[in-house]
Each structure stands twice: as structure tokens, then as C-alpha cells.
Amino acid sequence: xxxxxxxxxxxxxxxxxxxxxxxxxxxxxxxxxxxxxxxxxxxxxxxxxxxxxxxxxxxxxxxxxxxxxxxxxxxxxxxxxxxxxxxxxxxxxxxxxxxxxxxxxxxxxxxxxxxxxxxxxxxxxxxxxxxxxxxxxxxxxxxxxxxxxxxxxxxxxxxxxxxxxxxxxxxxxxxxxxxxxxxxxxxxxxxxxxxxxxxxxxxxxxxxxxxxxxxxxxxxxxxxxxxxxxxxxxxxxxxxxxxxxxxxxxxxxxxxxxxxxxxxxxxxxxxxxxxxxxxxxxxxxxxxxxxxxxxxxxxxxxxxxxxxxxxxxxxxxxxxxxxxxxxxxxxxxxxxxxxxxxxxxxxxxxxxxxxxxxxxxxxxxxxxxxxxxxxxxxxxxxxxxxxxxxxxxxxxxxxxxxxxxxxxxxxxxxxxxxxxxxxxxxxxxxxxxxxxxxxxxxxxxxxxxxxxxxxxxxxxxxxxxxxxxxxxxxxxxxxxxxxxxxxxxxxxxxxxxxxxxxxxxxxxxxxxxxxxxxxxxxxxxxxxxxxxxxxxxxxxxxxxxxxxxxxxxxxxxxxxxxxxxxxxxxxxxxxxxxxxxxxxxxxxxxxxxxxxxxxxxxxxxxxxxxxxxxxxxxxxxxxxxxxxxxxxxxxxxxxxxxxxxxxxxxx
Numbered sequence: 001x002x003x004x005x006x007x008x009x010x011x012x013x014x015x016x017x018x019x020x021x022x023x024x025x026x027x028x029x030x031x032x033x034x035x036x037x038x039x040x041x042x043x044x045x046x047x048x049x050x051x052x053x054x055x056x057x058x059x060x061x062x063x064x065x066x067x068x069x070x071x072x073x074x075x076x077x078x079x080x081x082x083x084x085x086x087x088x089x090x091x092x093x094x095x096x097x098x099x100x101x102x103x104x105x106x107x108x109x110x111x112x113x114x115x116x117x118x119x120x121x122x123x124x125x126x127x128x129x130x131x132x133x134x135x136x137x138x139x140x141x142x143x144x145x146x147x148x149x150x151x152x153x154x155x156x157x158x159x160x161x162x163x164x165x166x167x168x169x170x171x172x173x174x175x176x177x178x179x180x181x182x183x184x185x186x187x188x189x190x191x192x193x194x195x196x197x198x199x200x201x202x203x204x205x206x207x208x209x210x211x212x213x214x215x216x217x218x219x220x221x222x223x224x225x226x227x228x229x230x231x232x233x234x235x236x237x238x239x240x241x242x243x244x245x246x247x248x249x250x251x252x253x254x255x256x257x258x259x260x261x262x263x264x265x266x267x268x269x270x271x272x273x274x275x276x277x278x279x280x281x282x283x284x285x286x287x288x289x290x291x292x293x294x295x296x297x298x299x300x301x302x303x304x305x306x307x308x309x310x311x312x313x314x315x316x317x318x319x320x321x322x323x324x325x326x327x328x329x330x331x332x333x334x335x336x337x338x339x340x341x342x343x344x345x346x347x348x349x350x351x352x353x354x355x356x357x358x359x360x361x362x363x364x365x366x367x368x369x370x371x372x373x374x375x376x377x378x379x380x381x382x383x384x385x386x387x388x389x390x391x392x393x394x395x396x397x398x399x400x401x402x403x404x405x406x407x408x409x410x411x412x413x414x415x416x417x418x419x420x421x422x423x424x425x426x427x428x429x430x431x432x433x434x435x436x437x438x439x440x441x442x443x444x445x446x447x448x449x450x451x452x453x454x455x456x457x458x459x460x461x462x463x464x465x466x467x468x469x470x471x472x473x474x475x476x477x478x479x480x481x482x483x484x485x486x487x488x489x490x491x492x493x494x495x496x497x498x499x500x501x502x503x504x505x506x507x508x509x510x511x512x513x514x515x516x517x518x519x520x521x522x523x524x525x526x527x528x529x530x531x532x533x534x535x536x537x538x539x540x541x542x543x544x545x546x547x548x549x550x551x552x553x554x555x556x557x558x559x560x561x562x563x564x565x566x567x568x569x570x571x572x573x574x575x576x577x578x579x580x581x582x583x584x585x586x587x588x589x590x591x592x593x594x595x596x597x598x599x600x601x602x603x604x605x606x607x608x609x610x611x612x613x614x615x616x617x618x619x620x621x622x623x624x625x626x627x628x629x630x631x632x633x634x635x636x637x638x639x640x641x642x643x644x645x646x647x648x649x650x651x
Contacts, residue, residue: 371553
């Protein structure tokens, strides 16, 4: 025990040094960079205290069932893989854990003889191994980095965990999103981290098998393409999996295929899903018959698009389907209220398309975005596109109602139920939304006590007015919105995690206006004739100022600026002097110089393209080097180094 206590003190000193000095702290050089970066996140981002050793967080059964229910089908698919892995490692003292993407252990295989010790260590069903709860650990750091890794002994952030060794690998779904984490952990192990190398390879292998099993189950009714670098292993252990719809477009991929295809120069950062087959491989849907199982594997060679790599492919058609692919049916048109939000920005359009699919879903929705980014407009459009459109849309600003009144406003009250309640009582806003949509704006500012009552409303679909003995059933669709980082507030104890997960049935993140590529189209639409006001035009210099402005107030600031300019302009033409003073601060280049209008317009276009120079060049129909030369001439530099090409010589 004394030796362990000494090791814990030394470990805490090392973590504190990294927190203060940074990742190059001398005392922590025995740990790799990934571990030191995680320690930094734990202290500075998650606000964890390395001196405060904490017991493992084990969720109660009801909460655990909620996490399990959300991935029931996946658990059924993964179970065989977990059992196969456990058979190989049980004799070495390991347990097998499967967590969801939030880090909660939803399946577990281990020696029940040592169950009490496993539970105390958190190697148990229901344990929360997210990095913001447990600090640096196999599961949490795997989620944070997306990489398979081993967190061994003193690699752990919390000194409570330094006897443990944990090896984890991510499991991705066919859309490229994290589905789960597969982990093997042991209460004790040899000191050298190299002793876990084989464990890491074993976990990565089984994670890939689970991932592929999930893929093949999901796309069992579609075309599935198995690809490998060697024909000998094509049928038994493919490197890459692709799924195609009837029209020959990509509808799914495993992680290996995602990493391979994202490097294709022709795609240049474009989304993989929806790409036609001939953009990915040197093959067309009509050619798939020659890649089927009746031909020898070594005769099923195919080139990666661009002719850079030779692969071997096995094509499996849908059951009882014709080999010749049929065109996919056209996607249903977007409901008009949602379509009206689209200006051509790809990032926002993806959110709108998702919203259309969820318009009539019973799940609660969470909309996040900066102040003024259009969260309420988005919520109103969702309501107007749904079957609830004829019922009320009730908006509640949780930050604007005084704390002493919000409970009465939300839940209502009976006559005389509290001092000042009066003799008539009041129907609350939740009841007023019955049959329709309740929009809770700035939900992050709601008091903790009210959060518990709101959770009951969401869980039971009933509301208890102040002073009432029996609850009243309500039929509502809840949409919440906030500009605040709710996950951070959950970690800080300022927002209930159970309410957060209940509200976050689907998450829509609205991009800020400065990152949207459709600002020009929005200007034209907002300046068109409306409400008996004639259309107005923009002088080129005024348009350049509007395009270059960063819009910290987003859509709200833009509308106010245009309303002002429309009111003061002459002859239906907005000149620069008609715009608010805030827009006359010229945008700056990297060296602090003011930019001319043409440069300002290029700056806005680069922001809208997320600084993807290649994509913007294709959009504008010019060479990429032309854009680099313009950027160099005006001193415009990418803030995120997405394009790492050297600055071209302009002389």
C-alpha cells in the first residue's frame, strides 16, 4: 500500500507539471505525446483536479438501460465478437468492455469471482469512462482522439486508476461516425507498456470485425463491395467495404474504406456518401457482374479512381435482385418551410435535409449555434413542416423570464397556490403547447431545480401545475436551443446530464454566418420586394463590405443592417455610406493591412468554403494556383492551414 501511495504521489506531480509547464514537461517524458495531450485536456478543458482521486462513476440501472436501449440492435450484432475476444484474453486476467459513443459501458464480460474488485475499479457494466468524467483512460481518450490506443498504468490521469491497463479501439458506423468503443482492461499487468502491444492488435482486429458485421447486417439488402490489396484474402478478410444503392451511388463504407477514399484528389474534401461508383473506382455499376464470386479472385482486379492503386473486388448483389442496377427513386422534395431556409450552403443544406426526415419524429431536438444564427427560424420551419403545423408553436426564452416567475409561466398554477397567484389560476406554457411544439430557447440558462421538473415532463409527457395534486397529460414536441456549450455545463454540474441526453434526440448545429457560402444569395433574397416594400439594389462597393464583414451577430445583425440601409438609401440603391458604421472597418490581411473590396470578397468566399482552396477554385472555375497568387498578393493566409501548399512566387 505504501508503494502504491508513493506511486500515486509521483504520478500527481507529473500530471501537475504537464498542466503547468505543458506537454514538454521533463517529468512526463516517459509518456507519449497522445497521453500528455490528454492530460492537458483533462486539466484545461474538462477542469479535472489531478489531486482529487475519484471513485468510478457507475450509472444506476435505469440510466444504463436507456443507454442500452439506444443501441439494442448493435449489441446483438457485437455480442459474438465480444465473446470470441474474451475467450482469448480471459486467461490473462482481462475483462472485455463495450461502451457507447459517450463512454458508458453497455456490455461486459469478466470473471465474476473478482466482481467486487472490478466494480470498484470501474471495470463493470454501467461505468462511465468518458474522458470528462474519468480523465485519461482507454475508452475516453479513444473517443477524444478516434484512435486505438493503450493507456497503461501511470498513463491514466486519475491516480486511482494507475494499477490498471486499458486497451481500446473505436468502432465506426457505415456513415463514418463513432458507434462504440471496444476495450480490454486488467486490474494488474507487467510494468513495460510494450507488454500490451499484442493486446492492442487483438482489440483492433476484433473492433474491425464487429464494425464489418454491423456494416454487412445493415446493407444486407443492397449491393456490397468487398475490396482487398491481395486476392488471397479477399473472400475471408477484406480490407475495405462499400455499399451501393440501386443507382450505383455510395450509401455506406467501413472505416478502412473511408480513410482510403478521403485521400482521392478528385473528391477534394467532398462528402463520400452519395458519390457515384465511377468517382471512387475505375468501374461502373453495369460492370459489377464481372466482379462477382463465379470468377477467380485474381481476375477481379480494379483500380482506385485516378489509377493510383490496384485492388481486388468481390461484388455481392442484393438478394433476389437483378444484376443490372435500376435508377434510384428521386428524393422527395423538401417541405416548403424548410426549403425556404436554404440559400445553397452545403453545410446548412445537410442539416435541412436531416430536419425534413425528422419533421414528424417524436424525438426531442436540440439546435445549437451562435447568437442570432437563426435557431428560432429553424425551429419554426420544423414545426411548419410537421403534422403539428395546425397546432400552437409556443416559444419560451428561458433566459428572459425572471427566475421567480419561470416555474409558474412554464407549469401554470391553481388559484391561490402561492402568494400573489390570484384567484383565477393560470394555464402554463407547456399546456398551451398541447398538440403542437414547445420551443425552449436558451435552455442552457434554466435553473437546476426547474431542469428536474422539465425532465419529468419529457419522460412522462405530463405536467403538474403549482398547487395541483394530479398531473395533466400533454402531447408536445420539444425543440430546445442554446448558444451555450451544454456538454461543458454538464461537466461543470450546471446542467443535468439526464436532461441533456433527453433533449438531444437529434442535434442540429447551425453554422455562423461568417462560415456560410450563401451570403451573396441571402443578400439578394433579403433585398427583394417584401411586405409592400420595393426591391433595392447594392452598389458593388457596398456588397463587398457586406461580404467581408464577419457578422458576430449573425442573421440578426445582417437583417438589422439591411433594414437600416433600406430605410436611408436613395433611389433604391444602397451605397457604402448607407450601411451601419460597424461595417466600415475594413477587413484586415494577416499583416494588418486593410483589404480592397475585391480582396474582401475573396476572403468571404474562402471563409464560406472553409478555406478549402481546391474546392473554391472548382466553384469559381479557375486554377488553384490563381487563388494562391491572389492570396499572396493581398496577404491572405488560411487560419487552419487546410491547404499546406507553399505560397507561390508572385514576382
